Structures are given as structure tokens and as C-alpha cells.
Amino acid sequence: MASEAPQPERGASFLVTLLRRGAPALATATSELADEVGDPTPVRALRRISKIAGPVDSAHRDGLLLRAARYVAVVPLVYRLFAVPGAFFVFLATHHGSGAFAVGVIALLSVAFSAYGVWWLLRSAPFKPRGAARLIVVDVAFTLLSPVIIALSVSHEAYADALLVPAKQLFGEVALLTLVLGIPSGLALAAAGFPVRLLATWLGTGHVDVSDAVGTYPAMLGVMFTAGGALVMIGLGTRLALAYGIRNGRLAERAQQHRQLHDTVLQTLEAIALGGTEDPARRLTEVRRLARAQAMEVRQLIENASADRAEAGSRPLGEKLAALAAEMARDGLRAQLVVAELDEDTLSEVRQIAIRDAVREAMRNTMKHAGTDKVVVRVEERDRGIAVIIRDHGTGFSPDTAPAGFGISESITARLGEVGGTALVESSPGSGTRVTLWVPC
Known part of the structure; x- marks a missing residue:
């Protein structure tokens, strides 16, 4: 009869899990993450740390x-790359012949x-835990055997200085x-090293x-x-950064949903409210035409938004704007x-989409408020970036007296700000409106 699988350890402190299991416990950092961790409201440092170090689901694994x-294993490996040869050169400075060959081989x-x-950690090939375990076993065996080999190969007078190499x-x-495995593993190796040293x-x-x-x-x-201290700092910092990232991601997603509602449903309702023919x-x-078109657009947003974006992303900026x-x-x-x-490869897809959506909103503002059915859209390279100028010769408005509109502050300025760009709206009554969008390459 097969034995029952061990139940996952739930509710364990993240800090305790980290110290017991080492860096792989970072994979649990996103589990059981309380909203208070990412709350920007100032709180006492110890209170925030206690929230960060709170319970996690140890069965959770973020790939x-x-x-x-x-990559944390790179640090001690690099330390050995410098410390071991340094100890060997110190040995050579005082013992030129006795045991130099054996000590040099160990180094x-x-x-x-x-x-x-x-190299194995930084290579591009997929990481294999089983391969890592084999490497660690071989490395530990070499670490424990090297002082014995040194003791058998050097003279009594040179032994103490030679032992600095395996000590490093x-x-x-x-x-x-x-x-990589936690404090218990480090303690176990330190304990195993004692009889070997004797x-x-x-x-x-x-x-x-x-x-x-x-x-x-x-x-x-x-x-x-x-x-252990470095492990704690890395773990707590990672979990705090994840909490802030998750919170900001939710806010960004909410802002995007608001913009989508503004650019779709609200636009259609306003078009219906403006009226048209008296017949x-x-x-x-x-x-009915507007309602059908809007229903199709909302359905696409709900059911296939990611696929639509990927399809749009396959076209360069010029084609995106032509379709718009x-x-x-x-x-x-x-x-x-x-x-x-333009060199299309210089502008990332995220920035191209931000420009396209901001241009759409500017053109819709022209259609609703400018009193004209003509607009010129110019795309050019400027100041190590891409500039898009949307110009109409409509009624214009006074930016000083016009109320802050969601279409400008959120659908245009916020979109460009999210990708490191800027938006400048210039207008005056009777002189039309110029909207200048710019994003860095």
C-alpha cells in the first residue's frame, strides 16, 4: 500500500521558511501576501517587516x-574564485617547494x-534541479576531501599555511x-568539517x-x-517589491479598464446623446448601428482582448495608425x-500601442468637440524619440478655462506617461487644437 504523501506545510512564516530552505523559498513569496504589505501608508518599520515576514503557503511555487x-549562488562561487587563489599565492610566498604542487592542484x-x-548558473539552458543537486554533492565531497589531501601531501612545517586553501x-x-539550501544545511556542513579537520x-x-x-x-x-543576513534581506526585499508591484499592477489594470469604458461605451452613449438627423x-x-458596433467591441474586450492586442502588435506603427x-x-x-x-525596430510594442490609443482619443475629441471633420496626423523622429502631432483647424478651446477632462488627463497624458512619454495639448478659441505626443526610442 502506497504511503500517503506528506501534507504541505501551510501558514509557516516566510522568514522561517526562507532560513530553513534557502533561496528556493523565494518561490513562495507571492503566496498569502496581505494587501497591507504593499500599502504606501507610512507605518512603523517593525510592523511592516512583520507583515512581510508573515505566513506563506510552502506548497506554492512561482516558476x-x-x-x-x-542566481544567489553566484556570490559565494565568485568569492571562491578570488579567495582560494589568494590563499594559494600567500602559501607560495612562504613555501616555494614543499607541497606546492598538491596545494596548487587543489586550488x-x-x-x-x-x-x-x-557558467552553469548563468547559461541560457533550462535550469534542472537534479543537475544542481549532483553538482552540489560533488562540490561538497571535494570540499571535505581537500584538507585530507593537503595533509597527506605537504610537510608538517607547511601544513598550517597550506590548510588556508581548503579553509577558503x-x-x-x-x-x-x-x-541555496538554508541554514540547517550550512550548519550540517560546518559540523561535518570538524572531524575532517581533526x-x-x-x-x-x-x-x-x-x-x-x-x-x-x-x-x-x-x-x-x-x-543568512543576505538571504533575509533578499527575501524581505523581494516580497516587499512584489507587494508593491502587485498593488500597482492592480491600479494600472483598473485605470486601463476605466479608459476602455471611456473609449468605448461612454463614447457611444455620448454619440447617441448628441443626436443627429431629425428623421x-x-x-x-x-x-441600432452604434449599439451593434459597441456590443461587438465590448465582447472582443471581454473575450479576446489579449488575442486582439497580439494581432495588432504584429504591425508597425504606421500600419496601426493607418488602420486607426x-x-x-x-x-x-x-x-x-x-x-x-522610421526604423520600426527602435520603438517597443508597448509604446506603439500607447501612441495608437492616445491618437485614437485625440481624434475622437476632434470629432466630438472641434466642429470639423478633418484632422492631420504627422509622425516623425524628434529628440531621440518618435513624435506624433494631431492637428485640426476646428473651434479650439482655452486650456486655462476648460475643465479637466478625463479624455486628456487619463486617456492621453496617462497613457504616454506610463511608457515614459509626454503629451502636450495646445489650443485657443478659433485656432484649432494641436496635440503632440512623444515617446523615447
Whole structure:
């Protein structure tokens, strides 16, 4: 009869989980994340930290965070790349011949393992936990065997200085295990290193020196404390950043939904309210046409918004604006589009979509308020970016006296601001309106 699978540990503190399991526990950072963590309202630091370190679902695994967590292992590996050769050169300075070859081989193998580990972590191939486990096992075995090999290969007089090389390797390995597997693993390696150090001391000097073995542990505990502190800072900082990101993402999504309602349903209702022909039959036909068109647009937004955006994203900016001009022409606005020769690859898709949506809103404002059915849209490179100028010769308005409109502040300015761009609206009564949009390349 198969044994029952262990129940997932739920409600454990994020801080405790992090210290017990190491950097992979970062994958739980998005679970059980209270809204208070990302609340920008000022609170006492300890209160916010207690919220960040609150309960998590240890069964939760965020794949992206799990893949990113492996990069913390680069730090102790890089430390070994410098510390081990440094200890070897110190040994060479005082012992030119006795055991230099064996110590050099240990140092070279340590550098090779560390360099391979850095390459393996930073390579583009998919990360495989089983492969990482094998590498750690080999690295730990080498770390524990290296002081014994040194003891068997150097003279009694050179033993103490030679042992600095595997000591640096051990310090780096303790930090590595603490970061990637948690404090218990780091402590286990430190404990395993004690009898190995006693054995090496006996082989290297002919007697057992407990004080010599114990003397290395203050420095080793300091390494563990530093690695554990770094792990805590990375974990708490990551969780706080995620909380802020989730909160801001929700606000951005809400703003986008508001803009979509403004640019679709509200526009249609306003068009219906403005009225048109006095013929009731023609008016009823026009209202039905607007209602059908609006129903189709809302259905697309609800059911297939992401697919629509991906399809639009396959076209360059000029084609997006040409399609927009055709869309506006169906509603009675004639747009003259002038597009300079652009390098389409210089402008990201997100910025192209922001420009297109802002131009749509500016053209709809022209259609509703300018008293003209003509508009000129010009696209050009300017100030290391792309500028789009929407110009009409309608009635215009006074920006100082006009009320703050949602269409300008949210649908135009906010869209450009979200992608690092700017929007300038210039108008005066009787002189028309010029809207200048700019985004960096």
C-alpha cells in the first residue's frame, strides 16, 4: 500500500521558511501576501517587516521566482574564485617547494569547480534541479576531501599555511549551502568539517589539536551569519517589491479598464446623446448601428482582448495608425496621415500601442468637440524619440478655462506617461487644437 504523501506545510512564516530552505523559498513569496504589505501608508518599520515576514503557503511555487533564486549562488562561487587563489599565492610566498604542487592542484580544482558553477548558473539552458543537486554533492565531497589531501601531501612545517586553501573553499561552500539550501544545511556542513579537520590535523602534524579545529569556527559562523543576513534581506526585499508591484499592477489594470469604458461605451452613449438627423426612422437606424458596433467591441474586450492586442502588435506603427484612420473614417472623420520613414525596430510594442490609443482619443475629441471633420496626423523622429502631432483647424478651446477632462488627463497624458512619454495639448478659441505626443526610442 502506497504511503500517503506528506501534507504541505501551510501558514509557516516566510522568514522561517526562507532560513530553513534557502533561496528556493523565494518561490513562495507571492503566496498569502496581505494587501497591507504593499500599502504606501507610512507605518512603523517593525510592523511592516512583520507583515512581510508573515505566513506563506510552502506548497506554492512561482516558476519565475524559482528560476531567479538560483542566481544567489553566484556570490559565494565568485568569492571562491578570488579567495582560494589568494590563499594559494600567500602559501607560495612562504613555501616555494614543499607541497606546492598538491596545494596548487587543489586550488586549481577549486577555481575550476567555481568557474563551472558560475557558467552553469548563468547559461541560457533550462535550469534542472537534479543537475544542481549532483553538482552540489560533488562540490561538497571535494570540499571535505581537500584538507585530507593537503595533509597527506605537504610537510608538517607547511601544513598550517597550506590548510588556508581548503579553509577558503570550506567557507565558500558553507555560504553556498546556507544560501541555496538554508541554514540547517550550512550548519550540517560546518559540523561535518570538524572531524575532517581533526583527521587532517592528525595526518599533517602527527597529533590531534582540538583547539586548532575549533579556532576556525568563529570565522565560519561569521560567514553563515553574513549569508543568512543576505538571504533575509533578499527575501524581505523581494516580497516587499512584489507587494508593491502587485498593488500597482492592480491600479494600472483598473485605470486601463476605466479608459476602455471611456473609449468605448461612454463614447457611444455620448454619440447617441448628441443626436443627429431629425428623421426618427433614420435616427433609430443610427442608434441600432452604434449599439451593434459597441456590443461587438465590448465582447472582443471581454473575450479576446489579449488575442486582439497580439494581432495588432504584429504591425508597425504606421500600419496601426493607418488602420486607426480607416476606423475613424467610418465614423465620419477624415484623417490625413503623414508618416516619415522610421526604423520600426527602435520603438517597443508597448509604446506603439500607447501612441495608437492616445491618437485614437485625440481624434475622437476632434470629432466630438472641434466642429470639423478633418484632422492631420504627422509622425516623425524628434529628440531621440518618435513624435506624433494631431492637428485640426476646428473651434479650439482655452486650456486655462476648460475643465479637466478625463479624455486628456487619463486617456492621453496617462497613457504616454506610463511608457515614459509626454503629451502636450495646445489650443485657443478659433485656432484649432494641436496635440503632440512623444515617446523615447
